[in-house]
Amino acid sequence: MTVREIGIVMNGVTGRMGYNQHLVRSILAIRAQGGLELADGRRVIPEPILVGRSEQKLRDIADRHDLTRWTTDLDTALSDPSTLIYFDAQATRAREKAVLAAIAAGKHIYCEKPTADSLAGAVELARAARDAGVKDGVVMDKVFLPGLRKLRRLVEGGFFGRILSIRGEFGYWVFEGDWQRAQRPSWNYRAEDGGGITLDMFCHWNYVLESIAGRVRAVTARAVTHVPRRWDESHQAYDATADDAAYAIFELDNGVIAQLNSSWCVRVYRDELVEFQVDGTEGSAVAGLRNCRIQHRGSTPMPVWNPDLPATEPFRDQWQEVPDNAQFDNGFKAEWEQFLRHCLEDAPMPYDFLAAARGVQLAELGLRSSEEGRRIELPEVAI
Numbered sequence: 427m428t429v430r431e432i433g434i435v436m437n438g439v440t441g442r443m444g445y446n447q448h449l450v451r452s453i454l455a456i457r458a459q460g461g462l463e464l465a466d467g468r469r470v471i472p473e474p475i476l477v478g479r480s481e482q483k484l485r486d487i488a489d490r491h492d493l494t495r496w497t498t499d500l501d502t503a504l505s506d507p508s509t510l511i512y513f514d515a516q517a518t519r520a521r522e523k524a525v526l527a528a529i530a531a532g533k534h535i536y537c538e539k540p541t542a543d544s545l546a547g548a549v550e551l552a553r554a555a556r557d558a559g560v561k562d563g564v565v566m567d568k569v570f571l572p573g574l575r576k577l578r579r580l581v582e583g584g585f586f587g588r589i590l591s592i593r594g595e596f597g598y599w600v601f602e603g604d605w606q607r608a609q610r611p612s613w614n615y616r617a618e619d620g621g622g623i624t625l626d627m628f629c630h631w632n633y634v635l636e637s638i639a640g641r642v643r644a645v646t647a648r649a650v651t652h653v654p655r656r657w658d659e660s661h662q663a664y665d666a667t668a669d670d671a672a673y674a675i676f677e678l679d680n681g682v683i684a685q686l687n688s689s690w691c692v693r694v695y696r697d698e699l700v701e702f703q704v705d706g707t708e709g710s711a712v713a714g715l716r717n718c719r720i721q722h723r724g725s726t727p728m729p730v731w732n733p734d735l736p737a738t739e740p741f742r743d744q745w746q747e748v749p750d751n752a753q754f755d756n757g758f759k760a761e762w763e764q765f766l767r768h769c770l771e772d773a774p775m776p777y778d779f780l781a782a783a784r785g786v787q788l789a790e791l792g793l794r795s796s797e798e799g800r801r802i803e804l805p806e807v808a809i
């Protein structure tokens with residue numbers, strides 16, 4: 427059996443996502459399982475080259491995981507001919523420039539979402555990758571999570587009949603950072619640093635909605651900053667200039683209406699941090715990150731509205747759990763494996779720069795809808 431090492435430049439591994447999900451839970455996990463076996467029996471072992479701004483942090487991570495290759499100079503890493511792929515999980519604003527440099531160096535690109543903070547930037551990246559003939563993939567991890575995979579299985583099995591509507595709740599309370607530490611980075615709350623929940627979450631909602639019911643054709647949104655003052659990583663107070671909640675209606679193909687609330691200013695009274703309810707003519711489902719419950723037409727109760735009486739039905743008990751029927755690996759790792767197969771054996775990769783640009787468009791037009799107080803139709807994104 428041939429074993430091949432492939433160099434992957436990993437930029438932004440000192441951050442939350444770059445370190446936890448991409449380095450530790452994906453690339454190091456693939457190495458720990460002996461690499462990735464390709465269809466023809468060859469094995470590839472990813473060899474990370476860590477890139478970041480802080481020498482000390484990079485050295486600490488490398489020592490902790492017995493890695494030897496790291497640098498604070500991106501050009502040095504990109505000029506190494508043994509590297510095949512550039513990965514980027516930097517703060518959003520830093521992404522475009524680094525990705526363009528990696529495309530110019532002829533690397534295949536895999537990166538976090540949003541790919542850019544404007545549609546023009548996202549389209550420029552898609553064009554540059556296409557023109558350079560390099561492969562591109564973007565993290566769209568939610569569709570790899572067990573709850574959403576079960577939901578997709580229901581769609582493919584025709585469970586819903588005609589899908590009518592989708593409603594989703596995403597959010598939790600993010601502490602302000604004064605009396606308890608904030609559990610998200612402060613740049614998320616500064617528009618000038620690429621923050622904002624609309625830009626952060628609408629690019630997820632775009633591919634989630636596409637996978638359940640079709641393309642988003644129009645958006646009506648209201649984005650607000652509920653908490654205007656927060657405290658950063660060094661306990662300094664700052665003005666939160668970015669939106670921390672967004673309330674939106676998305677109109678999809680075939681008249682499906684999706685309503686999604688996204689908020690970092692909400693306390694959780696739900697089973698999971700995100701939940702989607704899909705209602706169809708034949709049945710309904712409620713899916714979270716892990717679980718998915720269904721109620722079929724034939725087992726739908728007939729509640730009667732009467733505020734003078736206590737609820738007549740134990741509504742939550744009337745739903746049935748969808749079984750796993752499969753082993754679900756970490757969603758980020760599963761998508762990394764798909765991207766590696768895309769680069770090495772030309773496997774399909776629908777989660778590319780073009781799909782990501784549609785997500786950035788949704789965020790951009792969602793913010794415009796909020797500013798202008800109107801419904802906005804989405805033009806087709808072309809590269």
Ligand SMILES: NC(=O)c1ccc[n+]([C@@H]2O[C@H](COP(=O)([O-])OP(=O)(O)OC[C@H]3O[C@@H](n4cnc5c(N)ncnc54)[C@H](O)[C@@H]3O)[C@@H](O)[C@H]2O)c1
Pocket residue numbers: 437438439440441442443444478479515516517518519520538539540565567611613626
């Ligand atoms: N797929 C997901 O579910 C998901 C979840 C959260 C965040 N993200 C995305 O991942 C990216 C990183 O987010 P995070 O939460 O890990 O952020 P983070 O602040 O924890 O990490 C940011 C990383 O970027 C680096 N960086 C480079 N230039 C920077 C600059 N000018 N300002 C700040 N940091 C800079 C930092 O050193 C650090 O390594 C973002 O683009 C974000 O949208 C994706």
